[in-house]
Amino acid sequence: MRRLKRIFKSKITISLLILIAFIYANNTSLWVHRDGTPLLLAHRGLAQTFSMEGIENDTCTAERIREPEYPYLENTIPSIDAAFQAGADVVELDIKPTKDGEFAVFHDWTLDCRTNLKGTTGDYTMAELKRADIGYGYTADGGKTYPFRGQGVGLMPSLEEVLSRFPDEELLIHIKSNDPEEGRQLARYFATLPASRVDQLAVYGGDEPIAALKDELPTVRAMSKETMKSCLVPYLAAGWTGYLPNACKHTELHIPEKIAPLLWGWPDRFLNRMDRADTRVIVVGGDGSDFSSGFDSPADLKRLKADYSGGIWTNRIDRIAPLYRHGG
Secondary structure, X not given: OHHHHHHHHHHHHHHHHHHHHHHHHHHOOOOOOOOOOOEEEEEOOOOOOEOOOOOOOOOOHHHHEOOOOOOOOOOOHHHHHHHXXXXXXXXXXXXXXXXXXXXXXXXXXXXXXXXXXXXXXXXXXXXXXXXXXXXXXXXXXXXXXXXXXXXXXXXXXXXXXXXHHOOOOEEEEEEOOOOHHHHHHHHHHHOOOOHHHHOOEEEEEOHHHHHHHHHHOOOOEEEOHHHHHHHHHHHHHHHHHOOOOHHHOOOEEEEEOOOHHHOOOOOHHHHHHHHHOOOEEEEEOOOOOOOOOOOOOHHHHOOOOOOOOOEEEEOOHHHHHHHHHOOO
């Protein structure tokens, strides 16, 4: 009887060792080789930067910018162009609906912070928003000076203008609300575009607008917190086997750097699995409490694997792109 117990325990031990060896071999990146440089995503183009300390959803970031290093304002055609010229592969921009059924490219919930208007974009037509001074509220010294005041008139573009100005570039569009009608409105607009152009666009935002967008255009690359959970929760449970949930296919994943190491196969095997599923992976800074945190300096990049080749979220494309584009 004791001998049988010893044999039984030995078989369990051997089985466990085999299972551990399988999990390791199936998820280690030691023997995985990936070619290429990272995909660089420029958040809001090339824009004024500010301290992230104490940032909340309603913080007026225009009132806390650092001393300006360049003349660009976020979410404008010059800032998007500067980001692509600097080496961005993808530029992220924010959209808000207008009174006359267009989308303005603008970040804030209200106009009060950085413009000379009050209310929301939905209170104005696109033509009226064109007359706004979007540089009005920027200050680096607590309101003593306003270096961009008067320089932002006419700079708020419509989404249509941006797509026309950059017809061959990849863009990540942020729906800044949880209103499902905005998802449906964007779907209607996308339906007027060639399929090849829609393939160059990705969308992220609140659960409800993204669900509404996907209901009308199932093939669009789109992400929300809910789509992320639908992919990553079952992947964390069973991804060690190589299993990839359907929710992980043809989508976008913004992975906080502190969560990334918990994912089976991170980084290279995970990235290869997502490549095969036509899913784009962007690593963002921090723990997920603020998805605007990026890799903005050479020191930040040292937190990534030396030959990391997935996507990188940055607020300083001017500093990061040269390190990859020119062999820095």
